[in-house]
Every structure is written in C-alpha cells, then in structure tokens.
Amino acid sequence: MPPSPASILILDDDDDVACAAQLLLRRRHARVATLGDPAQLDARLAASRPDVVLLDLNFTPGRIDGLEGLAVLARLRALPRPPAVIALTAYADVPLAVEAIKRGALDFITKPWDNDRLVAAVDGAVARQAAAPAAGDGSPLMGDSSPMHALRSMIAAVAPTEANVMVLGENGVGKELVARAIHAASRRAPATFLAVDMGALPEATFESELFGHRKGSFTDARSDRAGRFQAARGGTLFLDEIGNMPLGAQAKLLTALERREVTPLGADRAEGLDVRVVSATNLDEARLFDPSVFRPDLLFRLNTIVLRVPPLRERQEDIPQLLHHYLSLYESQYGRPVRELAPHTQERLCAWSWPGNVRALRHACERAAILAPGLEYHFEDFGLATPATATVAAPAEPEDFRLGARERDTIAAALDKAKGNISMAARMLGLSRAALYRKMEKHGL
Numbered sequence: 165m166p167p168s169p170a171s172i173l174i175l176d177d178d179d180d181v182a183c184a185a186q187l188l189l190r191r192r193h194a195r196v197a198t199l200g201d202p203a204q205l206d207a208r209l210a211a212s213r214p215d216v217v218l219l220d221l222n223f224t225p226g227r228i229d230g231l232e233g234l235a236v237l238a239r240l241r242a243l244p245r246p247p248a249v250i251a252l253t254a255y256a257d258v259p260l261a262v263e264a265i266k267r268g269a270l271d272f273i274t275k276p277w278d279n280d281r282l283v284a285a286v287d288g289a290v291a292r293q294a295a296a297p298a299a300g301d302g303s304p305l306m307g308d309s310s311p312m313h314a315l316r317s318m319i320a321a322v323a324p325t326e327a328n329v330m331v332l333g334e335n336g337v338g339k340e341l342v343a344r345a346i347h348a349a350s351r352r353a354p355a356t357f358l359a360v361d362m363g364a365l366p367e368a369t370f371e372s373e374l375f376g377h378r379k380g381s382f383t384d385a386r387s388d389r390a391g392r393f394q395a396a397r398g399g400t401l402f403l404d405e406i407g408n409m410p411l412g413a414q415a416k417l418l419t420a421l422e423r424r425e426v427t428p429l430g431a432d433r434a435e436g437l438d439v440r441v442v443s444a445t446n447l448d449e450a451r452l453f454d455p456s457v458f459r460p461d462l463l464f465r466l467n468t469i470v471l472r473v474p475p476l477r478e479r480q481e482d483i484p485q486l487l488h489h490y491l492s493l494y495e496s497q498y499g500r501p502v503r504e505l506a507p508h509t510q511e512r513l514c515a516w517s518w519p520g521n522v523r524a525l526r527h528a529c530e531r532a533a534i535l536a537p538g539l540e541y542h543f544e545d546f547g548l549a550t551p552a553t554a555t556v557a558a559p560a561e562p563e564d565f566r567l568g569a570r571e572r573d574t575i576a577a578a579l580d581k582a583k584g585n586i587s588m589a590a591r592m593l594g595l596s597r598a599a600l601y602r603k604m605e606k607h608g609l
C-alpha cells in the first residue's frame with residue numbers, strides 16, 4: 165500500500181522514543197515529524213498542521229502528573245481544526261489516560277508500546293480525521309424535517325435512561341452525532357464519550373483492546389493496560405460498526421454485557437462495568453437479523469431501543485439548513501468571502517441523491533468554500549460526480565475517463581461483495597476507510 169499523505173507529529177522529549185515511533189510510522193505515512201520541546205509547538209503549527217499528534221503526557225524527566233501534556237492537549241484542541249491526539253504515557257497510569265480522553269484525546273498508548281497497537285491506533289486516528297472531521301467538533305444535530313424532529317424527541321426520551329441504544333442508518337447519516345447527543349443529554353455527560361470502531365479491532369487483540377490486560381498476560385504485554393470499557397468508566401461507550409464484528413468477537417462482547425463485568429486478560433478478578441452502551445451499524449436490517457451475520461442474543465442485548473436515522477435523500481427539507489451551516493463554517497475557517505447560492509443551485513443540490521449523506525454534503529461544502537471562483541456558489545463548485553445512474557449507463561468514455569470508470573466499477577463491485585460493509589470493502593481494495601469514503605464520494609457511490 166502506498167504511504168498515506170496524512171501528517172503526523174510525535175511530541176516526545178525522549179529522542180530515542182520519538183525516533184523509534186517515527187521509523188515505525190514512516191512505513192505507512194509519508195509525513196512523520198518529531199518535536200522534543202513543546203515550547204516550539206506554536207512555531208511548528210504555524211508552518212504546518214498535523215492530522216494526528218502522538219503526545220507524550222510527561223515531558224520533564226521524573227514528572228508523572230501529566231499536567232504538561234494536558235496543557236498541550238488543550239492548546240491542540242483549541243485549534244480551528246484540531247488534530248486527533250493519541251496520548252502517550254510511560255506509566256500504566258489509567259486515570260491520567262482517562263483524563264486525557266475526557267479532555268478530547270482520541271486514544272492512548274502506554275510505553276513501551278506494542279508496534280501493531282501503535283500502528284493500528286495511528287491508522288484509526290488518520291481514518292477518523294479524514295472521514296469524520298466533524299464528529300465531536302460541536303456541530304449540532306441539525307435538520308427541521310419531521311423525521312429529524314421525531315429523532316430528537318426519541319433522543320430526549322432515551323437519554324436520561326440507562327437503556328442500550330442501537331443507531332441504524334447508512335454511512336454518513338449522523339449515527340455518531342446521535343450517539344453523542346444521547347451522551348450529552350444523559351447524566352453521564354460530564355464523563356467520557358468513547359467511540360470504538362469495532363470493525364477495525366483485530367480479532368486476536370479484541371479482548372485486550374476492550375477489556376484490558378495485565379502485565380505478562382501474553383508475550384507482548386509489557387505493562388498493565390486498561391481496555392476501552394475501563395477507559396469509558398462512568399461515561400458512554402459508542403460501539404461503532406458493530407455489524408462488522410466477527411462472530412467470535414460477538415460472543416466475547418455478549419458475555420461482558422450479560423455479566424455486566426469484564427476480566428482483563430491475565431487478571432484473576434472481574435471488574436464491574438459502569439458504561440452506557442450505544443452501538444451503531446450501517447447493515448440493513450435484513451442482514452442484521454440474519455443469525456449467520458449477527459448473533460440474535462447480542463442483538464437483543466444491544467437494541468433495547470432502536471433509533472433509525474433516515475438517509476438525506478428522504479429528508480430533502482434538511483438540505484438548505486445543512487448547506488448554509490457548512491458553507492458558513494468553511495468560509496470562516498478558511499477566511500473565504502461570504503457567498504450566496506446562485507439561482508437554481510439550491511434546488512439542484514436538494515434534488516441530488518447524496519449517496520454519502522451528510523458527510524458527503526459537508527465535504528462538498530468544504531470544497532466549494534475553498535475553490536468556488538465566483539461571487540456566488542454554482543452547482544459545479546460542489547464537485548459532485550454525475551448521478552450514479554447516469555454514470556452506470558454511460559457508454560464508451562473518452563480515453564482519459566476509462567481509468568476512473570474502472571475504479572468506480574471495482575469499488576462498486578467490492579461494496580456489493582461486502583454487502584455495503586465499508587471496513588470489509590476497504591480491506592478488499594487495500595484502502596483505508598477514509599480513502600474509500602473519498603473515492604465513493606468522487607464517484608457518487
């Protein structure tokens with residue numbers, strides 16, 4: 165696979181550690197830089213903005229309170245487009261890692277790290293940053309259509325309860341935003357909201373990732389490590405892409421939810437669970453209810469309440485508000501002039517099928533805000549591909565369009581084979597999820 169174009173910054177005062185991480189990550193990402201002194205961070209940020217920052221929480225040797233790292237984290241989070249931050253701590257200090265996550269870090273790694281785990285965490289952060297730039301950025305759940313009003317009423321009703329909620333909907337409809345809204349309106353709001361892409365967790369390390377492990381419990385377990393269930397204690401654990409979990413992993417998750425306790429690998433005692441579970445999938449319901457795909461007993465545990473987020477094409481009334489919100493957001497973010505939509509542009513954008521839903525609309529607005537040359541926005545500024553039907557039926561294309569058509573067909577075939585499972589299709593195509601999303605948008609899939 166060619167290296168990703170993502171920019172990664174490793175902030176660690178220990179040259180050996182920073183260099184080891186740089187060498188490891190350079191195999192997969194083209195731009196990996198290191199910085200040993202946080203005092204130089206502002207100058208570095210003025211020169212270039214990283215997508216992901218690996219942040220050591222303790223700079224001064226001997227310090228273990230993490231306050232220096234948390235201060236840098238706050239500076240990074242205050243940037244207009246904050247990078248995804250993975251906290252690094254040399255001490256198996258779960259409270260500190262949890263504090264970092266509460267304050268906006270996406271993930272944490274304890275040193276000395278396991279190479280596969282570090283690579284997976286950075287890949288996940290890169291994918292997340294590219295695919296869902298708004299998740300958690302404070303964009304509210306917008307839309308005045310009646311399905312969105314109904315959805316907000318359901319969120320208000322279920323949020324104060326402890327019921328497990330399952331959010332269903334196509335890619336990019338706003339399932340994570342719904343999960344965040346439930347958390348924000350619940351009594352758990354002051355605690356952590358932690359999202360885990362269940363489709364991306366390797367089956368071999370599934371238990372250690374979710375439930376944690378004790379030092380020495382397997383060859384690479386060089387220190388105690390908290391799992392996602394412990395890190396989200398008191399808060400909400402958002403299990404995203406649950407439809408992509410292998411059956412073996414489903415059984416392990418079921419046991420934890422049934423017993424309301426988890427046992428870290430190598431531990432002799434179970435720990436009680438204190439998380440509210442919200443899950444999501446883009447699987448259609450026929451597949452979700454197919455026992456060869458998803459265990460009915462696990463489904464029963466997870467879907468006490470089901471919330472369905474309709475695709476954007478079924479709530480066209482929401483489109484003008486979303487266009488206005490995201491165009492204004494990107495105009496101010498990129499210092500671009502405030503512009504209106506040219507006549508008929510809104511109608512054409514509302515009639516668009518938006519196969520990538522709100523995520524695609526958001527990206528289209530970002531593109532238009534940056535690239536539109538005129539005093540008004542025209543449909544062409546949004547970079548939308550020809551409608552899918554027209555592209556499929558298109559006869560022989562001129563030479564330079566053939567590659568694109570072939571790419572589109574290959575992606576469509578992979579999506580078909582993976583039955584819409586994005587993580588699986590991305591694996592089949594040798595792409596990251598983020599890259600696949602971008603290509604789907606480009607081809608109007």
Ligand SMILES: Nc1ncnc2c1ncn2[C@@H]1O[C@H](COP(=O)(O)OP(=O)(O)OP(=O)(O)O)[C@@H](O)[C@H]1O
Nearest residue numbers: 296298299305306335336337338339340341522523
């Ligand atoms: N109703 C909405 N109002 C404002 N922004 C929205 C809305 N729905 C989605 N978005 C934006 O669209 C993007 C995708 O949303 P989100 O990640 O919640 O979708 P998802 O359904 O979880 O996607 P996936 O299936 O790929 O995991 C985010 O940038 C989010 O902020």
